[in-house]
Amino acid sequence: MEFLLQLSLDGVSLGLLYGISAIGFILIYRSSGLLNFAHGGMIGFGAFLFFALSAWANWPVIIAFAVTLVCSFGLGLILEKWIIRPVFGRENLIHYILITLGLALMLKSVLSFVFEKSYHHLPVFVPHAFSRGWFGFQFTSFHIIALTAGIGVLLLYRFYFAFSPQGISMRAFAENRLTARTLGIPVKRILAMSWAISALLCALTGILLGMMNGPAADSLSAAGLKIFPVIVLGGINSIGGAVIGGIIIGLLETFVGPYASPQLQNLLPYMALVLIIVIKPTGFSGDRDFKKR
Amino acid sequence: MRQMKETEKLKPFPPAFHSPGRLKTRYEEGFNRFRTARGRRFMVITVICLFGLLPLVLNDYMLHLFHAVCIYAIVAVGLTIMTGYTGQLSLAHGAFFGIGAYTAASLVTWASLPFFLVIPAAGTVATLFGALFAIPSLRLKPIFLPMATLAGQFIVEYILVHRLSFAGGSKGFVMPKPVLVDLGLETKLSLFYVTAICLLIIIWLSDNLLRSKTGRAFRALRQNERAAAAMGIDAYRHKLFAFAVSSFLAGLAGALFAYAVETIVPTFFNLTLSIEFLAIMIIGGLGSISGAIIGSVAIVFLKEIIGVAGAFSMNSNIHAGAGPAIISLYEFVLGLVIVLFIIFKPEGLASFYRKIKQGFNRWPFS
Numbered sequence: 001m002e003f004l005l006q007l008s009l010d011g012v013s014l015g016l017l018y019g020i021s022a023i024g025f026i027l028i029y030r031s032s033g034l035l036n037f038a039h040g041g042m043i044g045f046g047a048f049l050f051f052a053l054s055a056w057a058n059w060p061v062i063i064a065f066a067v068t069l070v071c072s073f074g075l076g077l078i079l080e081k082w083i084i085r086p087v088f089g090r091e092n093l094i095h096y097i098l099i100t101l102g103l104a105l106m107l108k109s110v111l112s113f114v115f116e117k118s119y120h121h122l123p124v125f126v127p128h129a130f131s132r133g134w135f136g137f138q139f140t141s142f143h144i145i146a147l148t149a150g151i152g153v154l155l156l157y158r159f160y161f162a163f164s165p166q167g168i169s170m171r172a173f174a175e176n177r178l179t180a181r182t183l184g185i186p187v188k189r190i191l192a193m194s195w196a197i198s199a200l201l202c203a204l205t206g207i208l209l210g211m212m213n214g215p216a217a218d219s220l221s222a223a224g225l226k227i228f229p230v231i232v233l234g235g236i237n238s239i240g241g242a243v244i245g246g247i248i249i250g251l252l253e254t255f256v257g258p259y260a261s262p263q264l265q266n267l268l269p270y271m272a273l274v275l276i277i278v279i280k281p282t283g284f285s286g287d288r289d290f291k292k293r
Numbered sequence: 294m295r296q297m298k299e300t301e302k303l304k305p306f307p308p309a310f311h312s313p314g315r316l317k318t319r320y321e322e323g324f325n326r327f328r329t330a331r332g333r334r335f336m337v338i339t340v341i342c343l344f345g346l347l348p349l350v351l352n353d354y355m356l357h358l359f360h361a362v363c364i365y366a367i368v369a370v371g372l373t374i375m376t377g378y379t380g381q382l383s384l385a386h387g388a389f390f391g392i393g394a395y396t397a398a399s400l401v402t403w404a405s406l407p408f409f410l411v412i413p414a415a416g417t418v419a420t421l422f423g424a425l426f427a428i429p430s431l432r433l434k435p436i437f438l439p440m441a442t443l444a445g446q447f448i449v450e451y452i453l454v455h456r457l458s459f460a461g462g463s464k465g466f467v468m469p470k471p472v473l474v475d476l477g478l479e480t481k482l483s484l485f486y487v488t489a490i491c492l493l494i495i496i497w498l499s500d501n502l503l504r505s506k507t508g509r510a511f512r513a514l515r516q517n518e519r520a521a522a523a524m525g526i527d528a529y530r531h532k533l534f535a536f537a538v539s540s541f542l543a544g545l546a547g548a549l550f551a552y553a554v555e556t557i558v559p560t561f562f563n564l565t566l567s568i569e570f571l572a573i574m575i576i577g578g579l580g581s582i583s584g585a586i587i588g589s590v591a592i593v594f595l596k597e598i599i600g601v602a603g604a605f606s607m608n609s610n611i612h613a614g615a616g617p618a619i620i621s622l623y624e625f626v627l628g629l630v631i632v633l634f635i636i637f638k639p640e641g642l643a644s645f646y647r648k649i650k651q652g653f654n655r656w657p658f659s
Contacts, residue, residue: 086636102631109624270444278429
């Protein structure tokens with residue numbers, strides 16, 4: 001029983017991380033209608049930058065963390081300006097998808113070249129002294145960070161989109177691009193912001209995932225592709241659905257390892273994806289938008 | 294009466310030396326594949342020289358590359374039908390290619406079927422696997438097909454690596470030599486001729502398919518699915534047909550690949566291979582068969598140049614573990630090429646070819 005509880009805690013923490021990165025994905029999808037296959041590359045960028053700053057340059061953890069987030073924000077802006085904006089006006093799904101695929105290949109190959117695919121170890125924020133058993137759960141520092149980060153990001157996201165002018169204009173742009181444009185909402189800034197925030201959330205996920213099982217370019221870009229089961233489960237453009245989907249996929253992954261076979265761990269999310277598409281393509285949110293062509 | 298006779302006497306093809314402003318004067322001329330008899334003659338001569346005579350003078354290495362170009366071109370023609378014409382994107386063609394290769398290898402090893410049965414069987418199995426992922430997702434928004442085929446890619450890769458231990462598992466599957474009653478298919482050269490003939494037949498058939506009613510329906514679907522459906526085109530059936538044709542061709546090419554390389558390794562058929570096939574389309578130019586062929590030449594040579602450069606650096610022993618580094622370099626260049634082509638030259642290398650051809654057609658006014 002304790003083992004079961006512990007596994008579910010692991011699953012929920014992992015799922016919250018998937019949920020955070022799925023929020024970034026959906027942000028891009030809603031603002032530009034683009035499936036970002038380079039999500040894994042952005043996750044890897046954050047994790048490895050944090051690793052390089054904290055382990056190679058020996059900076060204090062907090063400063064390295066802050067600098068990583070700022071740099072990822074900048075990466076999002078740069079990617080949007082140089083790579084996405086030239087093709088944005090084309091409204092061509094094939095170009096959109098292929099350009100992010102090319103980007104994903106570039107980021108992944110650079111990371112695996114520089115960091116040479118060996119396993120590294122990331123420092124943790126919360127010292128291990130904080131980890132304690134509680135009702136049969138074993139809270140390690142990773143769980144604490146993942147849960148606080150997940151809930152914190154959800155709250156921040158909620159407040160940002162409910163109250164800040166920028167967030168409100170981003171929502172308006174996602175709702176109806178043409179109307180938003182006529183009302184004077186700056187399109188370029190909205191797109192740039194959505195990519196930058198997405199890259200920031202990716203970096204956060206990357207750092208936490210890297211803390212969990214060591215940053216490796218392959219596994220981090222695989223984690224980026226696991227976004228697709230998560231968002232399809234949540235019903236492609238709903239945030240709440242994505243978090244629930246993330247938790248479900250995380251639980252599925254953690255339970256399959258010990259109870260079935262560890263090889264299936266990376267496969268099961270994709271089987272779930274196909275099943276969802278067959279059974280209920282709207283996912284949890286029940287959005288009718290999926291039939292719009 | 295006299296006028297009637299003159300129209301009857303018109304040859305099926307207009308005069309060889311045509312002037313720039315030549316217009317079509319009869320309805321039937323619209324059906325002609327070549328505008329002039331000279332164009333058709335030029336095509337026949339090129340095909341004979343390129344596929345008939347050139348392999349005889351090439352050395353083994355160049356022949357191997359040429360063989361690879363032909364195999365890639367078959368997949369690329371299939372993808373042209375699906376991605377270039379119908380506008381559907383699949384990320385699982387590397388996996389379908391692998392399914393074709395494994396089907397061919399197991400059919401030859403355990404059932405010892407002849408060559409001409411193995412090839413279509415491999416294509417059929419790949420089509421069935423493709424249908425598994427395409428049937429549910431093609432009814433939905435166009436973004437569902439890339440996601441479903443991404444899942445398909447990983448599932449098939451898992452099956453090939455972990456579940457086919459009887460077929461060699463991750464160590465690879467050794468393909469027996471092709472056996473045929475009369476033709477001596479043992480040499481590389483004769484195998485190349487078989488591949489080249491397959492490619493030419495496929496180009497011929499798919500060119501005719503794309504000029505038919507079905508091909509026009511494909512193009513209508515790419516432009517605007519809703520408008521096409523309003524005009525009475527069954528969107529789902531046509532998309533499924535395009536997907537089936539292209540996965541069949543991927544499986545067929547996989548079988549030819551298995552014959553060509555003799556040992557197939559499951560990790561070869563990964564996501565990068567699928568992206569490579571899509572890169573062929575982007576480099577050559579979306580939506581033209583000539584683009585598919587030019588793109589596959591470009592990709593095979595790009596791969597080979599980077600491989601050669603890597604082999605050179607390994608020999609000179611500058612970098613000890615150069616293997617993964619070369620793979621990283623290749624992936625980086627592939628990604629860079631895709632991004633640059635989409636941003637700066639979305640119509641691909643085929644546009645240069647078209648420009649040159651147009652220049653010849655309009656000479657001396659080009």
